[in-house]
Amino acid sequence: MNAEERDLQLYPIVPENLIANSKTISDLQSLSSSLLGIAAGILGLESYTGFLFYLLGTLFVSTLIVTFVMGGKPEVYSRGGWKDVIAADVTGGVMGFVLTWTLFFGLVRV
């Protein structure tokens, strides 16, 4: 029995809540990344600037989630703590971001 298994035996978790929480967070981040895409499209950002904007935006959203939704205690609601929240936030919404980014870039500028 390694350290992680031992930890799980000592402090059991509720898998349903883990799944529900990650679903809520992924809902939030897909919504917010689409909004960031709208902003990037309106601002007319191109290539690396746009992705830098996305990175900064998701960091902002992660901070908001940790502060408002989790009440400043991310380790209560997700296994990895705030690192997990940021990682899920940055990787999960890129597709939605690019979608609305290109859409609004085309809408505003053509």
Next chain:
Amino acid sequence: MARSLPSKLLIAFSSILLAHACYSAHEHSLLSTTAAAAHDSSSSSPHSATITSGSTLPLDITLETLLSVSLLLVGIVSSGWELKPISLRSYAGGVESGKILVDGKKGKGLFVGLEERAGFADIRKQRKEFTDWMKTQGRVE
């Protein structure tokens, strides 16, 4: 997810602001393209100006976009998303004390099935009662 009134207002206000910023950016790109085209119609190269003209946005539209999006994000994030604690200890404690509602009502704890089962039958007492009853029956007959 129950949205509170301030976050609703914030979402509505910043959506309008974002729509306005989008419209302004669109109008600005239209205006600068047509102006540049009119200005460049006399000169020899009409294409070079139209390509570069739409790239700069006025500062007020940029600021409006950034402000509206950050307000919108704040409004969405603060509109009553609920997470449940993942550790069994705190979740079970919350359910038992009524701090965490299960399906919108107060639960009785995670182990209610074990706590509220029927007790053991006292078979000696039941046998004694049956014997007494049998004796009374026998006396009557």
